[in-house]
Amino acid sequence: MERNIFDEEHDMFRDAARSFLMKEIGPNADRWAEQEIVDREAFLKAGEQGLLCMWADEKYGGAGFSDFRYEQILLEENARYGDVGFFIFLHSRLVGPYIGELGTDEQKARWLPKCVSGESILAVAMTEPGAGSDISGIRTKADDKGDHYLLNGSKTFISNGILADLVIVAAKTDAASSHGLSLLVVERGMPGFERGRNLKKMGMHSQDTAELFFNNVKVPKQNLLGEWNRGFYHLMHFLAEERLLSAVGALANAEAAFAITLDYAKERQVFGMKVADYQVNRFKFADMRTEMDVAQSFIDRCVMNNNEGKLTADDAAKAKLYATELEDRVTDTCVQLHGGNGYMDEFPISRMYTAARVSRIYAGSSEIMREIISRSLGLDPRKKAKKSHADAA
Numbered sequence: 001m002e003r004n005i006f007d008e009e010h011d012m013f014r015d016a017a018r019s020f021l022m023k024e025i026g027p028n029a030d031r032w033a034e035q036e037i038v039d040r041e042a043f044l045k046a047g048e049q050g051l052l053c054m055w056a057d058e059k060y061g062g063a064g065f066s067d068f069r070y071e072q073i074l075l076e077e078n079a080r081y082g083d084v085g086f087f088i089f090l091h092s093r094l095v096g097p098y099i100g101e102l103g104t105d106e107q108k109a110r111w112l113p114k115c116v117s118g119e120s121i122l123a124v125a126m127t128e129p130g131a132g133s134d135i136s137g138i139r140t141k142a143d144d145k146g147d148h149y150l151l152n153g154s155k156t157f158i159s160n161g162i163l164a165d166l167v168i169v170a171a172k173t174d175a176a177s178s179h180g181l182s183l184l185v186v187e188r189g190m191p192g193f194e195r196g197r198n199l200k201k202m203g204m205h206s207q208d209t210a211e212l213f214f215n216n217v218k219v220p221k222q223n224l225l226g227e228w229n230r231g232f233y234h235l236m237h238f239l240a241e242e243r244l245l246s247a248v249g250a251l252a253n254a255e256a257a258f259a260i261t262l263d264y265a266k267e268r269q270v271f272g273m274k275v276a277d278y279q280v281n282r283f284k285f286a287d288m289r290t291e292m293d294v295a296q297s298f299i300d301r302c303v304m305n306n307n308e309g310k311l312t313a314d315d316a317a318k319a320k321l322y323a324t325e326l327e328d329r330v331t332d333t334c335v336q337l338h339g340g341n342g343y344m345d346e347f348p349i350s351r352m353y354t355a356a357r358v359s360r361i362y363a364g365s366s367e368i369m370r371e372i373i374s375r376s377l378g379l380d381p382r383k384k385a386k387k388s389h390a391d392a393a
């Protein structure tokens with residue numbers, strides 16, 4: 001279905017992004033998967049091209065484009081022509097805005113120019129071995145020592161964890177409250193900040209996902225992002241856009257898998273006919289196309305709502321839930337349509353399949369998305385339990 005949210009400027013941007021990704025990113029994907037990390041230069045090259053933190057103000061080197069469609073286009077093109085392990089969106093649109101929106105003028109001037117150029121790579125660290133979906137379990141803590149904060153603890157599963165130069169760390173700062181968190185910016189080279197393993201994963205091998213350790217790290221007071229003890233609310237503020245990014249990426253991955261599989265099935269001959277010519281397979285393509293078009297309309301609507309500051313948490317959750325579950329179904333069907341080749345690492349579909357599996361888990365699992373959506377329907381047993389206690393009292 002023709003999409004109607006883009007104009008000529010977006011189309012020009014898409015062409016430029018595609019050429020960049022085809023030249024500088026896609027050709028490295030196999031090597032990066034082998035070495036289990038993207039080259040730092042990839043971020044520098046994307047920075048030179050003006051593709052990082054495009055929303056940042058011109059005085060920090062950015063383009064001042066807050067229009068989410070540019071990020072959407074970049075994600076779509078990266079899925080098809082770049083490398084899904086190149087987490088440009090995490091750097092630019094998931095973590096960067098924490099600095100852009102919560103940072104003081106001094107912090108923005110200190111950090112943003114290098115985020116825009118790609119000299120500083122960003123990560124956000126919430127998850128710990130005992131705290132993923134439920135961040136009230138965070139144990140990493142920061143104590144106010146007068147002229148600095150003292151940070152102790154560890155994080156796991158942190159994307160860009162090895163490459164990152166600036167890590168936004170969620171730390172417990174008020175033991176009395178389950179929401180008593182603050183956000184501290186930890187910089188590469190601070191004494192006591194150490195990286196653990198680059199974790200071995202099922203898929204997306206070029207993406208560095210790491211453990212991080214903080215042993216008596218003295219974090220300067222100037223590195224508190226946002227307000228002390230308001231970190232939980234700051235994190236919540238960014239979650240809707242994070243989920244929209246996940247949804248856009250998941251649908252883009254499904255589209256990429258669909259396109260290469262359609263080409264393959266039109267070529268591959270079995271029992272004297274092309275794989276694509278069997279009715280059972282034509283119907284699979286028809287079903288996938290239909291579901292992807294329906295999902296695209298909803299996601300495009302969410303993108304426009306986000307541009308107008310009207311994206312709700314439950315709509316973002318619906319977009320993520322639907323797109324990531326669809327990505328899973330599509331990549332699974334596409335492996336099947338490839339036959340044995342679909343299981344071979346040298347066929348891109350096998351990597352798309354393993355990469356897709358994480359989409360239903362990170363940035364809030366499908367179960368958490370269903371929680372958010374059901375609460376928006378007034379279905380919240382915890383609230384009812386509280387109310388009936390109150391009624392009884």
Ligand SMILES: Cc1cc2nc3c(=O)[nH]c(=O)nc-3n(C[C@H](O)[C@H](O)[C@H](O)COP(=O)(O)OP(=O)(O)OC[C@H]3O[C@@H](n4cnc5c(N)ncnc54)[C@H](O)[C@@H]3O)c2cc1C
Nearest residue numbers: 124125126127131132133157158159361362363364365367
């Ligand atoms: C490749 C990768 C990259 C990641 N990158 C980052 C990153 O950059 N920064 C970061 O901070 N984190 C990151 N994460 C962590 C990710 O966000 C968490 O893994 C995710 O939130 C799930 O938390 P968990 O792993 O602790 O699972 P758990 O919370 O232990 O969940 C286990 C199961 O219980 C289910 N469950 C949880 N709560 C409920 C509920 N209320 N109702 C029903 N079922 C429920 C979950 O859906 C899941 O199926 C990454 C993870 C991966 C795998």
